[in-house]
Amino acid sequence: MNCTCSKNNIEFYHNFQLKNFNTLKMSSCADLVYFPKDEREFCSIFDLHDNVCVLGWGSNTLLSSLGIKTPLIITKKMSDISFRCNTVEVEAGASVQKLSQEACNNGLSGFEFLIGIPASLGGAVAMNAGAHQQCISDYIVCARVFDVEKKQIIVLNKDELEFSYRNSLIKKNDGRFIVLSAKFLLNKSDKANIKAKMDENTEFRKRVQPSLILPNLGSVFKNPILPNGEKLSAGMLVDKCGLKGFHINNAGVWEKHGNFVINYDNCTSVDYTNVLFKMYDSVKEKFNIELECEIVRLGQFSESEDKIWKILKKD
Ligand SMILES: Cc1cc2nc3c(=O)[nH]c(=O)nc-3n(C[C@H](O)[C@H](O)[C@H](O)COP(=O)(O)OP(=O)(O)OC[C@H]3O[C@@H](n4cnc5c(N)ncnc54)[C@H](O)[C@@H]3O)c2cc1C
Numbered sequence: 432m433n434c435t436c437s438k439n440n441i442e443f444y445h446n447f448q449l450k451n452f453n454t455l456k457m458s459s460c461a462d463l464v465y466f467p468k469d470e471r472e473f474c475s476i477f478d479l480h481d482n483v484c485v486l487g488w489g490s491n492t493l494l495s496s497l498g499i500k501t502p503l504i505i506t507k508k509m510s511d512i513s514f515r516c517n518t519v520e521v522e523a524g525a526s527v528q529k530l531s532q533e534a535c536n537n538g539l540s541g542f543e544f545l546i547g548i549p550a551s552l553g554g555a556v557a558m559n560a561g562a563h564q565q566c567i568s569d570y571i572v573c574a575r576v577f578d579v580e581k582k583q584i585i586v587l588n589k590d591e592l593e594f595s596y597r598n599s600l601i602k603k604n605d606g607r608f609i610v611l612s613a614k615f616l617l618n619k620s621d622k623a624n625i626k627a628k629m630d631e632n633t634e635f636r637k638r639v640q641p642s643l644i645l646p647n648l649g650s651v652f653k654n655p656i657l658p659n660g661e662k663l664s665a666g667m668l669v670d671k672c673g674l675k676g677f678h679i680n681n682a683g684v685w686e687k688h689g690n691f692v693i694n695y696d697n698c699t700s701v702d703y704t705n706v707l708f709k710m711y712d713s714v715k716e717k718f719n720i721e722l723e724c725e726i727v728r729l730g731q732f733s734e735s736e737d738k739i740w741k742i743l744k745k746d
Pocket residue numbers: 454484485486487488489490491492506523547548549550551552553554555556557558559560561562601608609610611640641642643647648649650727
């Protein structure tokens with residue numbers, strides 16, 4: 432149902448199907464979803480509700496088949512990107528792929544690694560998204576953030592955002608801080624060189640990752656680091672357990688790479704979670720290494736899913 436919020440004219444929907452709002456194409460119904468189009472609308476939602484959760488492009492989030500009871504904000508309509516000399520300010524819901532293209536059009540280098548990541552800027556900052564030995568924190572200057580507890584907008588600089596491998600202050604304090612926009616400093620460079628690097632990155636992705644025709648959430652496990660500092664490939668460990676192509680109902684490990692789990696046809700979050708557990712358990716048994724999930728979850732899950740998730744998620 433399409434309606435408009437009586438307060439502040441914010442677009443919102445009841446009983447909203449999220450299947451087309453996550454890259455796993457998981458069927459999940461949200462009781463109440465808001466689509467704010469600017470910072471003012473965004474902040475005013477917190478005058479209406481105490482506990483609100485946020486979704487960007489849903490490319491790293493396992494949604495519950497049982498649905499989402501807490502009010503949800505989807506940031507997609509806050510998507511301005513504005514360039515000024517070597518800096519760019521980007522709103523939370525902007526596509527990082529569009530950002531990468533526009534940086535190239537402006538002759539600015541740095542964001543070539545973002546091409547092929549189906550993410551929002553806010554999600555990419557929260558997860559410190561990265562690829563090809565680069566990550567979002569390499570170029571960030573500061574972020575405008577809504578502090579949910581204090582109900583105020585603050586500006587956090589790069590150091591205050593506490594970035595590390597696929598982690599940040601935003602992620603560590605789940606739900607406390609929400610990115611509204613961020614500012615980045617890029618390097619002037621030759622457009623043809625930037626474009627060539629982006630094409631190279633796209634070609635690489637085509638070889639090692641499933642396209643979104645096979646709905647997925649990207650790499651599901653972090654690459655483990657051994658006590659001696661050696662970094663292993665989670666996908667390689669899963670492959671060595673013979674799990675490529677392993678299925679539970681309609682969720683299964685991709686045939687070509689062991690760190691991707693595909694929704695082959697309307698799988699449930701229970702199927703998906705059980706596949707993750709099989710991967711974790713097999714690697715633990717064979718190599719005595721405990722994999723840790725890179726993806727996050729949203730919604731109300733069953734007891735059995737919660738029990739498995741506690742094992743898969745250390746932070
Ligand atoms: C095909 C494919 C390829 C991928 N490749 C890569 C890759 O190369 N490198 C990589 O790092 N990741 C990759 N990913 C994973 C994913 O794209 C990233 O983790 C991305 O940062 C998630 O962004 P999102 O907007 O989709 O976040 P969502 O899944 O919508 O949200 C992820 C988390 O961030 C929070 N969040 C979202 N928006 C905000 C906000 N504005 N403020 C605060 N918190 C927020 C959510 O609440 C949630 O906890 C890939 C995924 C897919 C499907």
